[in-house]
Amino acid sequence: MIRTISCTVNSKPVSWQIDVRMSLSEVLRTNGFTSVKEGCGVGECGACAVLLDGIAVDSCLYLAIWADGCNIRTSEGESKGGTLSEVQQAYLDNGSVQCGFCTPGLVMSSTEFVEKHRGEKVTRDQIRKEHAGHICRCTGYESIIRAVEQCMKPYEKGK
Amino acid sequence: MFDFNSYHKAKSVDEAIALLSQNPEAIPLAGGTDVLVRLHGHNKNYRHLVDIHDVAELKKVTMESDGTIVIGSGMTFTGLAHSPVVCENIPVLNEGGSSIGGPQVRNVATVGGNICNGAPSGDSASPLLVLNATVELKGPDGIRRLPLYDFYQGPGQVDRKAGEIMTCLRVAADDYRGWSAHYYKYAMRGAMDIATIGCGAACKVVDGKIAGLRLGFVVAGPTPLRCWRTEEKTIGMQADEELIDIVKNSVLGDLRPRDSWRAAKDFREQIIKTLAERVLREAIKRNIRNTEME
Ligand SMILES: Cc1cc2nc3c(=O)[nH]c(=O)nc-3n(C[C@H](O)[C@H](O)[C@H](O)COP(=O)(O)OP(=O)(O)OC[C@H]3O[C@@H](n4cnc5c(N)ncnc54)[C@H](O)[C@@H]3O)c2cc1C
Ligand code: FES
Numbered sequence: 001m002i003r004t005i006s007c008t009v010n011s012k013p014v015s016w017q018i019d020v021r022m023s024l025s026e027v028l029r030t031n032g033f034t035s036v037k038e039g040c041g042v043g044e045c046g047a048c049a050v051l052l053d054g055i056a057v058d059s060c061l062y063l064a065i066w067a068d069g070c071n072i073r074t075s076e077g078e079s080k081g082g083t084l085s086e087v088q089q090a091y092l093d094n095g096s097v098q099c100g101f102c103t104p105g106l107v108m109s110s111t112e113f114v115e116k117h118r119g120e121k122v123t124r125d126q127i128r129k130e131h132a133g134h135i136c137r138c139t140g141y142e143s144i145i146r147a148v149e150q151c152m153k154p155y156e157k158g159k
Numbered sequence: 160m161f162d163f164n165s166y167h168k169a170k171s172v173d174e175a176i177a178l179l180s181q182n183p184e185a186i187p188l189a190g191g192t193d194v195l196v197r198l199h200g201h202n203k204n205y206r207h208l209v210d211i212h213d214v215a216e217l218k219k220v221t222m223e224s225d226g227t228i229v230i231g232s233g234m235t236f237t238g239l240a241h242s243p244v245v246c247e248n249i250p251v252l253n254e255g256g257s258s259i260g261g262p263q264v265r266n267v268a269t270v271g272g273n274i275c276n277g278a279p280s281g282d283s284a285s286p287l288l289v290l291n292a293t294v295e296l297k298g299p300d301g302i303r304r305l306p307l308y309d310f311y312q313g314p315g316q317v318d319r320k321a322g323e324i325m326t327c328l329r330v331a332a333d334d335y336r337g338w339s340a341h342y343y344k345y346a347m348r349g350a351m352d353i354a355t356i357g358c359g360a361a362c363k364v365v366d367g368k369i370a371g372l373r374l375g376f377v378v379a380g381p382t383p384l385r386c387w388r389t390e391e392k393t394i395g396m397q398a399d400e401e402l403i404d405i406v407k408n409s410v411l412g413d414l415r416p417r418d419s420w421r422a423a424k425d426f427r428e429q430i431i432k433t434l435a436e437r438v439l440r441e442a443i444k445r446n447i448r449n450t451e452m453e
Contacts, residue, residue, distance in 0.1 A: 001166060019160060020166045021160040021161045021162070021163060021166070022160055022161075023160075023161065023195075026160065041199065042196045042199075043192060043196065043260070043263070043264055044351060046261065046263060049263055055237075055266050056262060056263045056266060057263050057266055057267055058263045058264070058267075061191060061192060061195050061196065061267070062191070062195075062267065063161075063191065063195070063210075063212075065168070065210075066212055066213070109262065109263075129262075129350070130262055131262075132261040132262065132349070132350035132351060133260065133261025133262045133263040133264060133350070133351065134261070135351075
Protein backbone atom coordinates (compact mmCIF):
# COMPACT_ATOMS: atom_id res chain seq x y z
CA MET A 1 0.00 0.00 0.00
CA ILE A 2 2.80 2.41 -0.90
CA ARG A 3 1.98 5.86 -2.29
CA THR A 4 3.89 9.05 -2.87
CA ILE A 5 2.88 12.32 -1.24
CA SER A 6 4.24 15.75 -2.04
CA CYS A 7 3.90 18.56 0.44
CA THR A 8 5.74 21.46 1.95
CA VAL A 9 7.24 21.04 5.40
CA ASN A 10 8.49 24.18 7.09
CA SER A 11 8.74 25.94 3.71
CA LYS A 12 10.71 23.11 2.03
CA PRO A 13 9.04 21.01 -0.68
CA VAL A 14 9.30 17.28 -0.02
CA SER A 15 8.18 14.12 -1.75
CA TRP A 16 7.85 10.99 0.39
CA GLN A 17 7.01 7.36 -0.20
CA ILE A 18 4.55 6.37 2.49
CA ASP A 19 2.41 3.42 3.46
CA VAL A 20 -1.25 4.52 3.45
CA ARG A 21 -1.61 3.00 6.91
CA MET A 22 0.85 5.50 8.39
CA SER A 23 -0.23 8.45 10.48
CA LEU A 24 1.14 11.87 9.68
CA SER A 25 3.06 11.87 12.99
CA GLU A 26 4.85 8.62 12.05
CA VAL A 27 5.82 9.99 8.67
CA LEU A 28 7.05 13.29 10.09
CA ARG A 29 9.06 11.63 12.84
CA THR A 30 10.60 9.07 10.46
CA ASN A 31 11.76 11.96 8.32
CA GLY A 32 13.47 13.71 11.19
CA PHE A 33 10.77 16.09 12.39
CA THR A 34 11.02 14.79 15.92
CA SER A 35 9.57 17.89 17.56
CA VAL A 36 6.31 16.10 16.76
CA LYS A 37 5.73 14.01 19.88
CA GLU A 38 3.50 11.03 20.21
CA GLY A 39 1.86 11.06 23.62
CA CYS A 40 -1.47 9.30 23.59
CA GLY A 41 -1.81 8.39 19.91
CA VAL A 42 -5.59 8.88 20.03
CA GLY A 43 -6.20 12.62 19.75
CA GLU A 44 -6.49 13.35 23.46
CA CYS A 45 -3.26 15.14 24.41
CA GLY A 46 -2.21 17.40 21.50
CA ALA A 47 1.54 16.63 21.81
CA CYS A 48 1.56 15.71 18.10
CA ALA A 49 -0.23 18.86 16.85
CA VAL A 50 1.09 20.43 13.64
CA LEU A 51 -0.34 23.15 11.41
CA LEU A 52 -1.81 21.90 8.16
CA ASP A 53 -2.51 24.81 5.83
CA GLY A 54 -2.54 26.97 8.96
CA ILE A 55 -4.94 24.80 10.97
CA ALA A 56 -3.93 22.69 13.97
CA VAL A 57 -4.53 18.96 13.67
CA ASP A 58 -3.42 16.04 15.83
CA SER A 59 -1.02 14.31 13.46
CA CYS A 60 -1.31 11.00 15.33
CA LEU A 61 -4.95 10.68 14.29
CA TYR A 62 -4.51 11.86 10.72
CA LEU A 63 -3.53 9.74 7.74
CA ALA A 64 -0.30 10.94 6.14
CA ILE A 65 -1.92 10.59 2.73
CA TRP A 66 -4.37 13.38 3.63
CA ALA A 67 -1.42 15.77 3.85
CA ASP A 68 -0.66 15.34 0.15
CA GLY A 69 -0.45 18.81 -1.39
CA CYS A 70 -0.59 20.56 1.99
CA ASN A 71 1.64 23.06 3.70
CA ILE A 72 2.82 21.61 7.01
CA ARG A 73 4.43 23.53 9.86
CA THR A 74 6.11 21.88 12.84
CA SER A 75 7.76 23.41 15.86
CA GLU A 76 11.35 23.01 14.57
CA GLY A 77 10.50 25.15 11.56
CA GLU A 78 9.34 28.09 13.66
CA SER A 79 12.78 29.35 14.66
CA LYS A 80 14.64 31.01 11.83
CA GLY A 81 18.47 31.10 11.69
CA GLY A 82 18.77 30.39 15.38
CA THR A 83 16.22 32.99 16.40
CA LEU A 84 13.15 31.74 18.19
CA SER A 85 9.73 32.65 16.86
CA GLU A 86 7.74 35.19 18.78
CA VAL A 87 5.63 32.45 20.35
CA GLN A 88 8.63 30.32 21.26
CA GLN A 89 10.35 33.33 22.82
CA ALA A 90 7.21 34.15 24.81
CA TYR A 91 7.13 30.57 26.14
CA LEU A 92 10.72 31.04 27.29
CA ASP A 93 10.05 34.44 28.84
CA ASN A 94 7.08 33.14 30.82
CA GLY A 95 8.47 29.85 32.05
CA SER A 96 5.88 27.98 29.98
CA VAL A 97 8.20 25.00 29.44
CA GLN A 98 8.89 22.50 32.19
CA CYS A 99 9.37 18.89 31.08
CA GLY A 100 8.82 20.09 27.52
CA PHE A 101 6.96 17.12 26.07
CA CYS A 102 3.74 19.01 25.35
CA THR A 103 5.55 22.17 24.24
CA PRO A 104 6.02 21.58 20.48
CA GLY A 105 2.31 20.87 20.05
CA LEU A 106 1.22 23.76 22.24
CA VAL A 107 3.56 26.13 20.41
CA MET A 108 1.80 25.27 17.16
CA SER A 109 -1.67 25.93 18.59
CA SER A 110 -0.45 29.20 20.09
CA THR A 111 1.07 30.13 16.73
CA GLU A 112 -2.25 29.50 14.98
CA PHE A 113 -4.05 31.47 17.68
CA VAL A 114 -1.72 34.47 17.50
CA GLU A 115 -1.80 34.59 13.69
CA LYS A 116 -5.59 34.20 13.57
CA HIS A 117 -6.40 36.83 16.19
CA ARG A 118 -3.72 39.39 15.37
CA GLY A 119 -5.11 42.88 15.98
CA GLU A 120 -8.03 41.65 18.08
CA LYS A 121 -8.53 42.01 21.79
CA VAL A 122 -8.86 38.46 23.07
CA THR A 123 -10.06 37.18 26.42
CA ARG A 124 -8.30 34.67 28.67
CA ASP A 125 -11.31 32.46 28.21
CA GLN A 126 -10.78 32.50 24.44
CA ILE A 127 -7.12 31.57 24.89
CA ARG A 128 -8.07 28.71 27.21
CA LYS A 129 -10.79 27.40 24.89
CA GLU A 130 -8.54 27.44 21.84
CA HIS A 131 -5.78 25.59 23.70
CA ALA A 132 -8.15 23.04 25.25
CA GLY A 133 -6.93 20.24 22.99
CA HIS A 134 -3.60 20.04 24.82
CA ILE A 135 -2.66 18.39 28.07
CA CYS A 136 0.24 19.69 30.15
CA ARG A 137 0.91 17.97 33.48
CA CYS A 138 3.62 20.37 34.72
CA THR A 139 2.76 24.02 34.31
CA GLY A 140 -0.88 24.23 35.35
CA TYR A 141 -1.37 26.15 32.07
CA GLU A 142 -1.16 29.62 33.67
CA SER A 143 2.32 30.37 32.27
CA ILE A 144 1.21 29.19 28.83
CA ILE A 145 -1.76 31.56 28.85
CA ARG A 146 0.56 34.39 29.89
CA ALA A 147 2.89 33.61 26.98
CA VAL A 148 -0.02 33.89 24.54
CA GLU A 149 -1.14 37.13 26.20
CA GLN A 150 2.36 38.52 25.76
CA CYS A 151 2.20 37.74 22.02
CA MET A 152 -1.20 39.39 21.67
CA LYS A 153 -0.29 42.61 23.50
CA PRO A 154 1.58 44.53 20.78
CA TYR A 155 -1.21 43.85 18.31
CA GLU A 156 -4.18 45.03 20.31
CA LYS A 157 -6.06 47.82 18.64
CA GLY A 158 -4.86 51.34 19.30
CA LYS A 159 -1.29 50.30 20.00
CA MET B 160 0.75 2.04 11.64
CA PHE B 161 -2.99 1.70 11.60
CA ASP B 162 -4.17 -1.84 11.14
CA PHE B 163 -6.35 -2.29 8.05
CA ASN B 164 -6.24 -4.52 4.98
CA SER B 165 -7.44 -2.43 2.08
CA TYR B 166 -7.81 1.23 1.30
CA HIS B 167 -9.50 3.05 -1.55
CA LYS B 168 -9.79 6.77 -1.89
CA ALA B 169 -12.99 8.11 -3.44
CA LYS B 170 -13.10 11.42 -5.28
CA SER B 171 -16.89 11.61 -5.49
CA VAL B 172 -19.96 10.22 -3.76
CA ASP B 173 -20.74 7.98 -6.74
CA GLU B 174 -17.22 6.56 -6.71
CA ALA B 175 -17.52 5.91 -2.95
CA ILE B 176 -20.81 4.07 -3.49
CA ALA B 177 -19.23 1.96 -6.26
CA LEU B 178 -16.24 1.12 -4.06
CA LEU B 179 -18.48 0.24 -1.08
CA SER B 180 -20.68 -1.92 -3.31
CA GLN B 181 -17.67 -3.89 -4.57
CA ASN B 182 -16.73 -4.90 -1.03
CA PRO B 183 -19.58 -5.50 1.44
CA GLU B 184 -17.10 -5.36 4.33
CA ALA B 185 -15.82 -1.89 3.45
CA ILE B 186 -16.81 1.13 5.54
CA PRO B 187 -16.51 4.86 4.87
CA LEU B 188 -13.69 6.83 6.48
CA ALA B 189 -14.36 10.57 6.88
CA GLY B 190 -12.37 12.49 9.55
CA GLY B 191 -11.25 9.24 11.16
CA THR B 192 -11.58 10.52 14.73
CA ASP B 193 -13.74 7.54 15.63
CA VAL B 194 -12.42 5.00 13.11
CA LEU B 195 -8.66 5.54 13.43
CA VAL B 196 -8.80 5.38 17.23
CA ARG B 197 -10.09 1.82 16.83
CA LEU B 198 -7.38 0.80 14.37
CA HIS B 199 -4.35 0.70 16.64
CA GLY B 200 -4.86 -3.04 16.80
CA HIS B 201 -6.78 -5.62 14.81
CA ASN B 202 -10.45 -4.73 14.61
CA LYS B 203 -12.60 -7.05 12.56
CA ASN B 204 -15.16 -4.37 11.78
CA TYR B 205 -12.72 -2.00 10.11
CA ARG B 206 -10.56 -4.09 7.78
CA HIS B 207 -11.52 -2.31 4.57
CA LEU B 208 -11.79 1.44 4.20
CA VAL B 209 -13.29 3.68 1.55
CA ASP B 210 -11.81 7.10 2.16
CA ILE B 211 -14.27 9.99 1.67
CA HIS B 212 -12.08 12.53 3.49
CA ASP B 213 -11.51 14.64 0.38
CA VAL B 214 -14.91 14.38 -1.33
CA ALA B 215 -15.60 18.08 -1.92
CA GLU B 216 -19.32 17.72 -2.67
CA LEU B 217 -19.91 16.60 0.96
CA LYS B 218 -18.23 19.68 2.43
CA LYS B 219 -20.75 22.45 2.03
CA VAL B 220 -23.79 23.98 3.68
CA THR B 221 -26.46 25.42 1.42
CA MET B 222 -29.98 26.80 1.66
CA GLU B 223 -32.58 25.72 -0.89
CA SER B 224 -35.15 28.17 -2.27
CA ASP B 225 -37.83 26.95 0.17
CA GLY B 226 -35.50 27.67 3.11
CA THR B 227 -34.38 24.07 3.69
CA ILE B 228 -30.86 23.99 5.13
CA VAL B 229 -28.69 21.25 3.64
CA ILE B 230 -25.68 20.31 5.77
CA GLY B 231 -23.09 18.25 3.90
CA SER B 232 -22.07 15.19 5.93
CA GLY B 233 -18.38 16.01 5.42
CA MET B 234 -18.60 19.40 7.15
CA THR B 235 -16.22 19.56 10.10
CA PHE B 236 -17.40 21.13 13.34
CA THR B 237 -14.96 23.99 12.77
CA GLY B 238 -16.45 24.44 9.29
CA LEU B 239 -19.97 24.56 10.75
CA ALA B 240 -18.86 27.16 13.30
CA HIS B 241 -17.77 29.36 10.39
CA SER B 242 -20.86 28.77 8.24
CA PRO B 243 -23.05 31.90 8.06
CA VAL B 244 -26.13 29.78 7.22
CA VAL B 245 -25.67 27.73 10.38
CA CYS B 246 -24.72 30.67 12.62
CA GLU B 247 -27.69 32.76 11.52
CA ASN B 248 -30.42 30.13 11.36
CA ILE B 249 -29.57 27.10 13.47
CA PRO B 250 -26.93 28.26 15.98
CA VAL B 251 -27.94 25.41 18.32
CA LEU B 252 -25.97 23.04 16.06
CA ASN B 253 -22.83 24.98 16.92
CA GLU B 254 -23.66 24.89 20.63
CA GLY B 255 -23.41 21.12 20.27
CA GLY B 256 -20.50 21.12 17.83
CA SER B 257 -18.32 23.50 19.84
CA SER B 258 -18.60 21.23 22.87
CA ILE B 259 -16.93 18.34 21.03
CA GLY B 260 -13.38 17.34 22.02
CA GLY B 261 -10.90 20.18 21.54
CA PRO B 262 -9.99 22.46 18.61
CA GLN B 263 -7.80 19.92 16.78
CA VAL B 264 -10.56 17.30 16.95
CA ARG B 265 -13.20 19.77 15.73
CA ASN B 266 -10.91 20.75 12.82
CA VAL B 267 -11.15 17.17 11.54
CA ALA B 268 -14.27 15.49 12.96
CA THR B 269 -17.31 15.62 10.69
CA VAL B 270 -21.00 15.89 11.53
CA GLY B 271 -21.76 12.91 9.27
CA GLY B 272 -19.24 10.80 11.18
CA ASN B 273 -20.67 11.94 14.51
CA ILE B 274 -24.13 10.75 13.48
CA CYS B 275 -23.12 7.61 11.54
CA ASN B 276 -20.92 6.48 14.41
CA GLY B 277 -24.19 5.98 16.30
CA ALA B 278 -22.79 6.87 19.73
CA PRO B 279 -25.48 7.49 22.39
CA SER B 280 -23.36 10.54 23.35
CA GLY B 281 -22.82 12.29 19.98
CA ASP B 282 -23.01 16.01 20.76
CA SER B 283 -24.49 16.97 17.39
CA ALA B 284 -27.38 14.53 17.88
CA SER B 285 -29.51 16.53 20.35
CA PRO B 286 -29.37 19.76 18.34
CA LEU B 287 -30.21 17.91 15.12
CA LEU B 288 -33.04 15.98 16.82
CA VAL B 289 -34.68 19.15 18.13
CA LEU B 290 -34.32 20.64 14.63
CA ASN B 291 -36.27 17.62 13.34
CA ALA B 292 -33.42 16.88 10.92
CA THR B 293 -33.80 14.43 8.07
CA VAL B 294 -30.95 12.15 6.99
CA GLU B 295 -30.23 11.74 3.29
CA LEU B 296 -28.43 8.62 2.11
CA LYS B 297 -27.29 7.74 -1.38
CA GLY B 298 -26.61 4.15 -2.38
CA PRO B 299 -26.63 1.79 -5.35
CA ASP B 300 -30.45 2.05 -5.47
CA GLY B 301 -30.60 5.82 -5.35
CA ILE B 302 -31.43 8.39 -2.71
CA ARG B 303 -33.58 7.89 0.37
CA ARG B 304 -34.51 10.17 3.24
CA LEU B 305 -35.62 9.36 6.74
CA PRO B 306 -36.01 11.24 10.05
CA LEU B 307 -32.77 11.32 12.05
CA TYR B 308 -34.72 9.83 14.96
CA ASP B 309 -35.43 6.67 12.94
CA PHE B 310 -31.86 6.47 11.64
CA TYR B 311 -30.66 5.57 15.16
CA GLN B 312 -31.28 1.89 15.83
CA GLY B 313 -29.23 1.06 18.92
CA PRO B 314 -25.90 1.83 20.55
CA GLY B 315 -23.41 2.14 17.69
CA GLN B 316 -26.09 1.08 15.22
CA VAL B 317 -27.60 3.21 12.49
CA ASP B 318 -29.79 2.39 9.50
CA ARG B 319 -27.05 2.66 6.87
CA LYS B 320 -27.58 -0.01 4.23
CA ALA B 321 -24.85 -1.71 2.21
CA GLY B 322 -23.16 0.65 -0.23
CA GLU B 323 -24.75 3.78 1.24
CA ILE B 324 -23.12 7.10 2.04
CA MET B 325 -24.81 9.75 4.16
CA THR B 326 -24.74 12.75 1.87
CA CYS B 327 -26.40 15.38 4.06
CA LEU B 328 -28.65 16.33 6.92
CA ARG B 329 -31.65 18.47 6.02
CA VAL B 330 -33.53 20.94 8.21
CA ALA B 331 -36.82 22.26 6.80
CA ALA B 332 -37.71 25.98 7.11
CA ASP B 333 -40.78 25.21 9.25
CA ASP B 334 -38.53 23.43 11.71
CA TYR B 335 -36.31 26.41 12.49
CA ARG B 336 -38.11 29.63 11.38
CA GLY B 337 -39.96 31.01 14.39
CA TRP B 338 -38.23 28.50 16.68
CA SER B 339 -35.46 29.07 19.21
CA ALA B 340 -33.24 26.40 20.64
CA HIS B 341 -30.50 25.71 23.16
CA TYR B 342 -28.10 22.82 23.87
CA TYR B 343 -26.19 22.21 27.07
CA LYS B 344 -23.63 19.50 27.65
CA TYR B 345 -23.07 18.42 31.24
CA ALA B 346 -19.63 16.80 31.54
CA MET B 347 -16.95 16.45 34.19
CA ARG B 348 -14.48 18.65 32.30
CA GLY B 349 -15.02 21.81 30.29
CA ALA B 350 -13.37 20.29 27.20
CA MET B 351 -12.12 16.93 25.89
CA ASP B 352 -14.85 15.00 27.64
CA ILE B 353 -17.86 12.94 26.71
CA ALA B 354 -21.23 14.20 27.99
CA THR B 355 -22.62 12.77 31.21
CA ILE B 356 -25.94 14.10 29.91
CA GLY B 357 -26.58 16.41 26.97
CA CYS B 358 -29.88 18.22 26.61
CA GLY B 359 -31.31 20.15 23.68
CA ALA B 360 -34.59 22.06 23.62
CA ALA B 361 -36.39 23.91 20.85
CA CYS B 362 -39.59 25.87 21.22
CA LYS B 363 -41.97 28.18 19.47
CA VAL B 364 -44.08 30.47 21.62
CA VAL B 365 -47.07 32.25 20.08
CA ASP B 366 -49.07 34.74 22.19
CA GLY B 367 -47.50 33.34 25.33
CA LYS B 368 -48.53 29.78 24.51
CA ILE B 369 -46.44 26.81 23.39
CA ALA B 370 -47.01 26.26 19.67
CA GLY B 371 -44.24 23.69 19.50
CA LEU B 372 -41.73 22.16 21.89
CA ARG B 373 -39.04 19.54 21.32
CA LEU B 374 -36.59 17.97 23.74
CA GLY B 375 -33.62 15.82 22.73
CA PHE B 376 -31.23 14.07 25.11
CA VAL B 377 -27.95 12.23 24.72
CA VAL B 378 -26.54 9.61 27.10
CA ALA B 379 -30.06 9.24 28.48
CA GLY B 380 -30.75 5.96 26.68
CA PRO B 381 -29.27 3.49 24.18
CA THR B 382 -29.58 6.09 21.41
CA PRO B 383 -30.13 9.86 21.41
CA LEU B 384 -33.81 10.29 22.33
CA ARG B 385 -36.69 12.72 21.90
CA CYS B 386 -39.24 13.19 24.68
CA TRP B 387 -42.36 12.57 22.61
CA ARG B 388 -44.91 12.18 25.41
CA THR B 389 -43.70 15.22 27.31
CA GLU B 390 -43.61 17.30 24.14
CA GLU B 391 -47.19 16.38 23.25
CA LYS B 392 -48.49 17.32 26.70
CA THR B 393 -47.17 20.86 26.44
CA ILE B 394 -48.86 21.98 23.21
CA GLY B 395 -51.14 24.96 23.85
CA MET B 396 -49.95 25.43 27.41
CA GLN B 397 -48.97 28.81 28.78
CA ALA B 398 -45.17 29.25 28.62
CA ASP B 399 -44.78 29.77 32.36
CA GLU B 400 -43.34 28.21 35.52
CA GLU B 401 -46.06 25.59 35.65
CA LEU B 402 -45.05 24.37 32.19
CA ILE B 403 -41.42 24.08 33.24
CA ASP B 404 -42.48 22.11 36.31
CA ILE B 405 -44.56 19.72 34.24
CA VAL B 406 -41.73 19.15 31.76
CA LYS B 407 -39.18 18.63 34.51
CA ASN B 408 -41.34 16.04 36.21
CA SER B 409 -42.29 14.24 33.04
CA VAL B 410 -39.09 13.83 30.98
CA LEU B 411 -37.79 10.80 32.85
CA GLY B 412 -40.81 8.88 31.58
CA ASP B 413 -39.48 9.35 28.03
CA LEU B 414 -35.86 8.39 28.75
CA ARG B 415 -33.83 5.36 29.81
CA PRO B 416 -30.63 6.49 31.56
CA ARG B 417 -28.40 3.80 33.05
CA ASP B 418 -25.40 3.19 35.27
CA SER B 419 -21.97 3.40 33.71
CA TRP B 420 -18.47 4.06 35.02
CA ARG B 421 -18.98 7.71 34.11
CA ALA B 422 -22.03 8.25 36.29
CA ALA B 423 -24.69 6.39 38.27
CA LYS B 424 -28.26 6.17 37.01
CA ASP B 425 -29.78 8.21 39.83
CA PHE B 426 -27.19 10.94 39.33
CA ARG B 427 -28.03 11.03 35.63
CA GLU B 428 -31.74 11.29 36.48
CA GLN B 429 -31.02 14.26 38.69
CA ILE B 430 -29.02 15.96 35.90
CA ILE B 431 -31.74 15.21 33.35
CA LYS B 432 -34.38 16.99 35.44
CA THR B 433 -32.11 19.93 36.15
CA LEU B 434 -31.10 20.33 32.51
CA ALA B 435 -34.65 19.95 31.21
CA GLU B 436 -35.63 22.90 33.35
CA ARG B 437 -32.58 25.04 32.62
CA VAL B 438 -32.33 24.40 28.89
CA LEU B 439 -36.05 24.83 28.23
CA ARG B 440 -36.12 28.05 30.24
CA GLU B 441 -33.28 29.41 28.08
CA ALA B 442 -34.94 28.31 24.82
CA ILE B 443 -38.20 30.02 25.82
CA LYS B 444 -36.34 33.17 26.84
CA ARG B 445 -34.57 33.26 23.48
CA ASN B 446 -37.80 32.71 21.57
CA ILE B 447 -39.64 35.51 23.35
CA ARG B 448 -36.66 37.84 22.84
CA ASN B 449 -36.37 36.90 19.13
CA THR B 450 -40.07 37.44 18.43
CA GLU B 451 -40.03 40.80 20.21
CA MET B 452 -37.11 41.86 18.02
CA GLU B 453 -38.95 41.05 14.77
C1 LIG C 1 -10.05 13.14 21.54
C2 LIG C 1 -11.45 12.97 21.05
C3 LIG C 1 -12.49 13.63 21.69
C4 LIG C 1 -13.80 13.49 21.25
N1 LIG C 1 -14.78 14.17 21.92
C5 LIG C 1 -16.06 14.06 21.50
C6 LIG C 1 -17.11 14.78 22.16
O1 LIG C 1 -16.87 15.52 23.11
N2 LIG C 1 -18.38 14.62 21.69
C7 LIG C 1 -18.67 13.82 20.63
O2 LIG C 1 -19.83 13.74 20.25
N3 LIG C 1 -17.70 13.14 19.97
C8 LIG C 1 -16.42 13.23 20.40
N4 LIG C 1 -15.43 12.53 19.75
C9 LIG C 1 -15.80 11.60 18.68
C10 LIG C 1 -15.66 12.06 17.25
O3 LIG C 1 -14.81 13.17 17.11
C11 LIG C 1 -16.96 12.27 16.53
O4 LIG C 1 -17.86 11.23 16.63
C12 LIG C 1 -16.72 12.66 15.04
O5 LIG C 1 -17.71 13.58 14.73
C13 LIG C 1 -16.73 11.52 14.04
O6 LIG C 1 -16.54 12.06 12.73
P1 LIG C 1 -15.35 11.59 11.77
O7 LIG C 1 -15.49 12.34 10.52
O8 LIG C 1 -14.07 11.66 12.47
O9 LIG C 1 -15.81 10.07 11.58
P2 LIG C 1 -15.03 8.75 11.19
O10 LIG C 1 -14.21 8.29 12.32
O11 LIG C 1 -14.38 8.90 9.87
O12 LIG C 1 -16.31 7.80 11.02
C14 LIG C 1 -17.17 7.47 12.11
C15 LIG C 1 -18.23 6.47 11.64
O13 LIG C 1 -19.13 7.08 10.73
C16 LIG C 1 -19.11 6.45 9.46
N5 LIG C 1 -19.22 7.53 8.47
C17 LIG C 1 -18.53 8.70 8.47
N6 LIG C 1 -18.97 9.50 7.48
C18 LIG C 1 -19.96 8.83 6.84
C19 LIG C 1 -20.82 9.14 5.73
N7 LIG C 1 -20.76 10.31 5.09
N8 LIG C 1 -21.72 8.21 5.34
C20 LIG C 1 -21.81 7.02 5.99
N9 LIG C 1 -21.03 6.68 7.04
C21 LIG C 1 -20.12 7.57 7.47
C22 LIG C 1 -17.81 5.67 9.42
O14 LIG C 1 -17.91 4.56 8.56
C23 LIG C 1 -17.66 5.28 10.87
O15 LIG C 1 -18.44 4.16 11.17
C24 LIG C 1 -14.09 12.67 20.14
C25 LIG C 1 -13.05 12.01 19.48
C26 LIG C 1 -11.74 12.16 19.91
C27 LIG C 1 -10.63 11.46 19.18
S1 FES D 1 -0.30 11.98 20.53
FE1 FES D 1 -1.68 12.88 19.16
S2 FES D 1 -3.09 13.77 20.50
FE2 FES D 1 -1.85 12.67 21.89
